Every structure is written in C-alpha cells, then in structure tokens.
Amino acid sequence: MLNFASDYIAGAHPAILKRLEETNFELLPGYGTDHYTKSAKEKIQKACGCPDADVYFLVGGTQTNATVIASVLKNYEGVISAETGHINVHEAGAVEYTGHKILTIPGHEGKIDVDELKAYIKNYYEDDNYTHMIFPGMVYISHPTEYGTLYSKAELQAIHEVCKSYDIPLFVDGARLGYGLTSPYTDVSLEDLAHNCDMFYIGGTKVGALFGEAVVFPRNNAPKQFYTMTKQHGAMLAKGWLTGLQYDVLFTDNLYFEIGKHAAAMTEKLKEIIKKYQIPVFLESPTNQQFVIIEDKKLEMLNEKVVTGYWEKYDESHTVIRFATAWSTTEENLAELDRVLGEVFA
Amino acid sequence: MLNFASDYIAGAHPAILKRLEETNFELLPGYGTDHYTKSAKEKIQKACGCPDADVYFLVGGTQTNATVIASVLKNYEGVISAETGHINVHEAGAVEYTGHKILTIPGHEGKIDVDELKAYIKNYYEDDNYTHMIFPGMVYISHPTEYGTLYSKAELQAIHEVCKSYDIPLFVDGARLGYGLTSPYTDVSLEDLAHNCDMFYIGGTKVGALFGEAVVFPRNNAPKQFYTMTKQHGAMLAKGWLTGLQYDVLFTDNLYFEIGKHAAAMTEKLKEIIKKYQIPVFLESPTNQQFVIIEDKKLEMLNEKVVTGYWEKYDESHTVIRFATAWSTTEENLAELDRVLGEVFA
C-alpha cells in the first residue's frame, strides 16, 4: 500500500544490501572490532573534519539518546530539552529510566530559543535553593527537530556559546540528520555541526540503512569507557560489523548526502502536490516531513488509499497529518499520491 | 581468515538475505506492527505448542536479558543465577543497571543444581532477617549454558517444580537455543522447554539471523505493557519487520532446526579432529561449543592461522580455548582446520 507515514517504511539502500550479501561469509570478529567498522569511523572523522573524533555505532534512536545522556550526565544533573523533544515525549521515559530528569523549556516548532535557554540556566543558578534542584548538565536539541525544522548556523553557534559559558555539553539528536544537511534551506554543513556541538549522531535508520546511529564525539571527548556503557545499555551488537559496514557504504562516494538530496527533491515535489490541492500546511518545514491540516472526512477517504502519519487533532473536525519522503520515495509514489489526492479532493 | 572463535562470525542464512532483498521496497508500518511480525509470532506459537504465547522480537542477548528481568521483577526482588551465568559476568552489569541484584549459586559446568537451588530459597525464607534481604524473584538459566552444556528434561522439570512451589518464574536464556534443541544428546524439545519454564527466548543472532532474539511468554503471561518496556530499554526497532521477517524465514520449513542440525553435524566432525590430534578437552559439551586445553606455545602457532576463542588460563603454560561451529560452518572450514592443526601438532 502507498505509504507516506514516515521515513522508516522501507529496508535499506540497495548498495547496502549488496555489500551485506557480498560480505556475508567473510568471517569477522564481533562487537565492532572489525575492519569495516574501523573504515567507517575514519570516513566519518574525515566527513566531519574532526580527525580526533570518537565514533561509535549504536542500533536505534531511543537507545542512542538514553545511552549518550546517561553516560555523560552525573547523578545530580538533568538534560534540558524542548517540551516537544523526542526524549521528553515519545521514548517511553527511557531517559528517566536511567535516573535522570528532563528539564523542559518551551519548544517553538520543535526548536529551543537561545534567550529562553540562557534565562533558564541563569535563573537556576540564581535560585537560593539550587542545590536542592537538578543541575542543568546537558542541552539536547534535534536537527531536524520533530517538526522537521532546522537551526541556522547562527542559532546553533549561539546555543553552543551559552552551553560553553556554563560548561554544559550540547548534544544534537541527528536521527534525521541527512535530511537536515541536504535541505535547500539550510546553511549548516556536517562540519559546522561537528564544530558547534559536543556530541551528536548521524542517523542511519531513517536515512538509508537497515538500522544504526553513528554517535560522534568530535574532539576525542567520549565519556570514559563509553564502549562498556553501550554494552550495559544493550546497545552493542554481537555482529557489530553490520552497522560499521552500512556506514562504510553510506560514507563512500557521498551516498549519505546523495540520499538526502534525493529526498529533498521528492519533498519539493510533494509540496507542489500539497499546494495543488490547496491543503493547508500546519507549519513550514524545510525538510522531508510535511505537516498538513485535513478535514477528518477527507482523511478517512485518504487513508483507504495511502498510509499517512497521525500527528495531532487540530480541532473538532480536522487533524494534522504528516507526509514524509525518504531515500526510498520514488517519482511513482508521488504520482500515485497525486492521483489519490485528486480523487479525495475532487 | 579461518575463524572458529564463535558462532556470530558470519552474516545471515542466505534464505534470510534473499527475503530481505525481496521485501526491501515493500512499504511497511513500523515498530513490529507489520504482517511479517504477525506471521512469525504465529509460527513460533505453533512450534512451541503454545497457541496463547506472547511473542516479542528484540535485538540482542544482553538487551533481552535486561529487559525481561527488569520487566518481571519487582523492586525488592533479584534473580538467581549460576555464578558463571552470562548475566552475572559478561553483560557489563546490565541487570544491576536496572536496579536488580543477581543472587548467585554455584555453577556446575554452567548449570545450576536443583538441590542447591532449593536449599538457597529455603534458607532465604528461614533467615530471621529475610525482609532486609533481596527476595528471590526469578530463576535464570541458560540452555545451552555458557559452557555448551544442556539440562535434561528431568532436570528442567525439577527446577521448574521448585520455582512453581515458591511462585518464582523460571527464565531460560536461549541465545544458542537452536544448537541445544538439535544436539544429538538432548531429550528436550522446543515444546518441552515452553512447557517447563515461564519465559525464554529463541536466539537468532547466533543461529542464522543477522540479529534478533524472540522472547516467548508461553501462557499469555507477558508482564503488562511489555511492549512499552522494550521501547524504554531501547530494544524496539523502528523497522521492526526486519526481525519479524527473519523469524518468519527461520520458522518456515523447519529452517531453524535444519540450521541447528547442520551445526551439530559439523560439531561431531570437529570433535573427531580434536580427538585425532589428542587435544585434551576441558569439559564434555553436547553442543556447538567445544573447549580444549592447549599449550601456550602451540596456541601461538595456531592463532597465526585460525581465530579461536580465549576462555581462561588453565595453568602457567596452558590455556582453555573455544572452538565453535555454527550454521555457517562448512566442510571446507573443517578441512582447513584439520590441516592447520596437523601443522601445529606435527
């Protein structure tokens, strides 16, 4: 069935499947000690312009967020996030499960505001009782955010400056990073990101891999024994080369970025189709997730032909839904969507 | 390089890779809500003779152990395990990380003894101060154990009887279950196992899958909201069908058992080779892991040609090493090993 619900609805880029097949019977050591993993790390260091970066390969996003946050924070510290941050809403309390509070500040279409961040931390330290409160020990942002929005380079730098002034690391959730870096509307490159945060990950699950998230500590600043802590979190694959190999392919011949650009092109076409049928947009998103407002009756008709992502109720009779493109979206998928919308909005 | 170090040194059974490729562009819903996962669950229910079984697919062994144990135990409960149990030694404290103590009893070639188990629980409840101590809330065993040994059906039943008499669930770590069930020396079938424990898993990572562990609660006895707790533990794949599909293949046409039988046949040949060179065995193992004692000088020579698994120091000048066969072991691999050993022991 036609499906625009998300960007994790198809398997992997064919180049990855091909390599998995070619190497299937190469006998390899486990737990990420193989040569493919080594090669992938080097390619990522190079792509980030960070020759000293520590790079680790984990399996999924929620797992990565919890493992990184719990490994970096001290017991008395929490992580600042937008109220709408994925860690605060849709990760089944995985961060709190490790013992750490999420300290929320407002989200603006998914983004945090640098002045609100600064005020939050300042107020915290001015409170007479701050030693009875959880210390702000990390700032978490997503790029793109859960709403598909992006930070500008200036915004990113400003947030990082605040973090540095309080000696608090900035962690960027890059589950959809590929789609952010290749947006026609961004001025942030992979190098920019690496130089303006303290830890981030390059999402694979949603950007062409079967699964996998590459965590980067750009300046040799991984927490001590991070490897052991990935094991402790159940985030270490026995056949670790499976993730290493996938990233080795993604960072060969620029594939990760080519995949992103393809999705960006598909997104532009999707936006045209949405415009054609005058479907009101919920917010302007510069990346592969597009949010529109649709009458509930139309939605019912629509969902008989195409799977879309439920986002939230808009009002009594309307719903916000998500259309996502991905590395796997084809011109044919879009043509079919156009036909279906034509019928629904006839 | 020739490699007998473990059973997770090759990718996946070709039938699995083939299906991954065939279905790569079938657009599927995420998080295990797809039809392949449903089909796999039904096939596993059938194979277990447990039509009401709850079946969940997780990614790896350590993750599965921690998620199941933490979801079943109450705060005041711990899990009884052999001192040599994988959860007690080689999982980076993943169980304790979730807040639960491992209560150890002696391991006998990896197995627990039913009388020692009974005595442990009895003594616990007879202690005047038992309410100041962690309650035994689960029994954990591995089948096969970390030493490749197996419980007989009678042993399994006896342990389960003790558990039932104290209302303590029995959890069986089946990371290598396929190799246990197809051993020529076992009288325990998959149905036997399902009917003589309260939760277990059917290992995929080491038995033909790229990754994956199928957790079975045989009598509709999964903890409430186990699904959400897999998310909380970072054990839920976005592309959940990847695991479902692999198990669907493994439980079609008996593949899981055929794979096991192949490894068992390879193991018999391996044992003959070991015998041929009169290498002393460390313990008699009925499954795919064979432990031998080798002089350190010979080991050095050996490891130039073949990767083996370090187990432990035997004495000043000898080491215990592991040779493991697997679904992927070929006659050619064994022939080459024979040649290499011939040179080393010439």
Next chain:
Amino acid sequence: MLNFASDYIAGAHPAILKRLEETNFELLPGYGTDHYTKSAKEKIQKACGCPDADVYFLVGGTQTNATVIASVLKNYEGVISAETGHINVHEAGAVEYTGHKILTIPGHEGKIDVDELKAYIKNYYEDDNYTHMIFPGMVYISHPTEYGTLYSKAELQAIHEVCKSYDIPLFVDGARLGYGLTSPYTDVSLEDLAHNCDMFYIGGTKVGALFGEAVVFPRNNAPKQFYTMTKQHGAMLAKGWLTGLQYDVLFTDNLYFEIGKHAAAMTEKLKEIIKKYQIPVFLESPTNQQFVIIEDKKLEMLNEKVVTGYWEKYDESHTVIRFATAWSTTEENLAELDRVLGEVFA
C-alpha cells in the same frame, strides 16, 4: 535570631522530648518492631477511621515521596504532578533517580485542576502513540500545597473520582498536613482525606516531631513488601521506635491537632501584623505559610533582624518572601516581629 523562614526551625514538642528521655534506657527491638510503633499505628488507624490501614514510619519528606512513588509505580508508569509540585522542583530529582518520569500539568497556586487532570489523561489514551509514552500511573498532590493552599473536600473527591475511573492511585503529600487539617478555612478532616485518596502521609518533621513522616495506605493497600523497600531506600531507622514513639505522643490526647490549632492562631495574628504594615500579599493562603511582596531595600533591612524565606523574585525591585508559623511559634516571636516590621516600615 528571630526566624520565620520555615516551620522546621525548632526541635520537637516538649512532650516528645520528655518521652524520649523517659524511654531512653528501655531496651527495644529495632527496625520498627517495637510496641511504641505498634501503638502509634493503632492510634493513627483510629484517627483516620481506617482500621485496616497499613501505616509505616519514614524519616523525611523527599525520602517518603521517592519511596512511595517508586514502590507503587510500574516501570512504564510516571506520576502526574503540578509543575510547581515539590517532587518536580525541590527534591533534587529524587523521583527520576528511581527511574520514573514526572508528568506535569499546570499548578494554580500550587493546586491541580480536576478538568485539566481529566483532559491530560484522556488525551494521553487518545494518542495514537501512547504505548511509546509513559503511562500516567499515579496522581501526586500536596495538601497543603507548596503555596500553603488547600483543596476543598469537593475538589479532593472530584480528583479521586477521576483517578478511580482510570484505576490510578491518588497520593497526597502531607508534609504539612497538620496545618492543613486545622486551618479555619478547610472542610477536609483526616478521615475525609483517608477516604478520598489511596495513600498519604501525616507529616511530623514540620508539625512537632524531631523528624518523621507517617505513611498511610488506608485500605490495607500497601505495595507488597513495602517494608523491604523502605530498607532499600535507606528510609528504615535502626532505632525505629524513635519515630513510632513520636507519633504515639502526637496522636495521644489530640496533640497533633492541638499543635496545628496553635499554629493557625499564630497565623491569624501574623496576618494582622502583615495587614497593619500594608505589606502586599502574594497570594491568599489559608495555612501557616504566608507569602508577601516586599521591596528589596526593605527586605535587606528586615533580614538584619529576622530570618525569612526567600520565595522568588517578583520584579526588578521586589521579592516574594515567606513567613511561616509553626507549632513552636510564640506570642513573643510575633511581638518581636511586629516591632521589627515597625522599624522597617517606619
């Protein structure tokens, strides 16, 4: 120095000290197995009109909140609280440290609103992705709240009805319960409270005891092995009778309520003094905590003579401060405060 900063600035009611001295060399069994603890439990059961109540004595408020919440919640559950709830702000993340998320809803002078609560839970269960989110597993309120405000009996019942309709327990933090129950402005008795919630505590630390909080599960509904979990949380005193004895005194001849009434009388006098000097009140509080807005220059003068509680910045040049009365407040204290304020506001 004169001190109105809080209600935990003096030792214990003399009747308690006297009994501690009288019983000092009575040799008693530890960990709350003594006869004073038994007697105190019975008196509390009677005072609550709950003959089947489970009663436990813990040491302090933060400890009690964390122990009760962690013992009642399942791993996948969080606790709903006002944003301003003590557990959410001033307990150093003690609840999250046990692995549980605090789910916040707005606070209205410290209180939650029943309709907002209902809407929160309803929305939660209507979310398509609710199984990826933390389940609401408990509702936490304070009575009095952190702002000294009180729920009416009707409000309490309405909140409890919502809780019951979703099978979610209602937990009432009663760190200052004595001052709430004896307020001239309340219609909630101890029996009312016990019958309209699922667990609560009768604060001792702030209401006449040296320390101690009496946790009540009114209908024999303590979590299994709660005793062991108090040990696990470090909340079990070796000399457990110290707390039992104090509560035995507090619940003899109505002392707990007499103490409260005394503080209520002192509060009325305090309010008159505040009025006399036309100090603007920050909010109307019916209990022993009074919040006023004071010019920063005046505050500086004031604090040379009397310790007050900093609450928050009101604006550029004003601060909100707290005056608290307590069981220990004397007429002389108030007369002195009157003199000091007379000087400051001359």
Next chain:
Amino acid sequence: MLNFASDYIAGAHPAILKRLEETNFELLPGYGTDHYTKSAKEKIQKACGCPDADVYFLVGGTQTNATVIASVLKNYEGVISAETGHINVHEAGAVEYTGHKILTIPGHEGKIDVDELKAYIKNYYEDDNYTHMIFPGMVYISHPTEYGTLYSKAELQAIHEVCKSYDIPLFVDGARLGYGLTSPYTDVSLEDLAHNCDMFYIGGTKVGALFGEAVVFPRNNAPKQFYTMTKQHGAMLAKGWLTGLQYDVLFTDNLYFEIGKHAAAMTEKLKEIIKKYQIPVFLESPTNQQFVIIEDKKLEMLNEKVVTGYWEKYDESHTVIRFATAWSTTEENLAELDRVLGEVFA
C-alpha cells in the same frame, strides 16, 4: 526485658539528650547550614588529623553506604566487597537499586584478604573480555566487620596500597567504628584510618547517638555536589542540626572514645561470663559483638529471659547467636545475664 541482641537497643547518651533539650527552641536554619553542624565538622576534621576533610552527616548506615557508593562510582563500575559484607547481604539490595553491581570476593571472618583482592583486580584486567564486564571501581570494607573483627594497621595499609596502585578508592563502613577504635586489641587509630582510606564514616547510630553517620572524605575529595546527592537519596534531614549537634557532643571531651572504652570494658566482662559457662565461641572477636554456639534447647530457655541476636544455624541442634555490648550496657545488665546463664546452664 534484658537485651543483648544488638548495639542499637537504647536511645542516646544522656549528654546528647541534654543538649537536644537545651537547644530545642534555638531557631536554626535547616539542611545542615547551622553552626552546630559547622562546629561538629571542625571537631571531626581535628580528630582525624585532616584539616581539609569534607564531612557530611547522614541518617543511617544503609542509606550512607548507598549514597556514598552511588555518588563515587561511574556507571560502568562496581564495588568490591566480601561476600559477607553488609551491603551484599542485609541492605535489601540498596546498592544494586542505584544501578551498581557488588563484586564479591571471599570473606574471612568478615575480612577481605589483600592477596585475594590483588588477584581479583589483576585477573579482571587480564581478561580478554574485561570491557564486557563491570570495572572494579571501589573497595568496600567494614571496620569492625559484620563479625566484629578488625583490620590491623598493616593490613589496612596493604589494602590501601593495592587500591592506590589501581586508582580505586577504598571506602570503610564504620557503622561500629567507635567500638573498633577503642578495642584493646587494635593498633588502628582514627587518624590511621583517615590516612589509609579514601572515604569512611564514623557511626553514630550504634555508638551513642539517636541516629546519624558522619561521612568523611579525608583529603577534600568528596564527589562534586555530594550535598545535592544526599538530598536525591532522601538522606538530608530538614532539621539537619539534629545530627550536627549530636556529633558536636560526641566529639567534645572525647565522648565518642569514652563511650567505646566503656563498651570494651563491658565486653571483657561479657567474655568472662561466657567463659565461665564454657559456652563455645564461634569466632574470636576483638570488639563489642561476641558470637557463641548454643544448643537449641538452651537457646529456647535463654530467650525467655534475654533477647539475643540470631546469627545462623550451626548444625541440626545448635545455633550461632550474638551478644552485643554497647555504650548503654551496664554492670547490672551483665550481672543479670550472669544469673540467667547460670540458670540455663545449671
């Protein structure tokens, strides 16, 4: 009833009760910010010969162990303890509840052996898979141990040397420290202890206080924000001065040591009585706990007249019991015990 079950069966030394009464209405700031706490810290620094020591006052032993261990260890670290260590047996899994594994080595009458300790750590780091295992991150010993035994100064230094060579802190549980330091059989002074470990506590609950444990980090080496972590663990009293004041009394005019000497004298008399009736001793203990083997029939008779501490079953018809003296033991208590034993062993 006559009671030799433990050393926490009476209230507090009269000098403490007197001071509590004298200061009862002195209005004091909370949370340990008062002048008594300050004074107590200074006296303890002086008594330890450690002018830079960080000193914190907590409430009870289990709480102190869990708070210190969890605050010092990193996520990937565990604490080495004798199998018989209090944290491993009788603290309801409080350490594991904070996420940390206890790594056990044999206990020899409660003590660890320096060579076994060294071997354990050495083996750990020699294991090929040590990064899949919990790192030894602390050594925990008790002085006196749970069996009343003591380390010699040479033993303590040797253990500390091993710890230092691996950069692992040594933590000494001093719940009964007073009875250890004043034993006629010890060569370890408070200064010796402070200079030969990295953190320890001076037990109050069992040595003359109502409650309280004074944690000492001798060289200004408390973990960052330890104060906030005591709050997070529910270990911070609102009326913090109650503990400070008690230690201020205990460390005035050598009271803490006088109390210990008194108990030591009582112990010598107790030992004579035991000898007089030829009751076999279970082990030679140099401190206030004496363990003897008694026929079950005699024990039944005995327990009608005196409470003793159950320790463990010795064989089918005998039991090991504990007689403990304390600061509160009187000559009369011993005379009465003598009479009772006379009847039982008549």
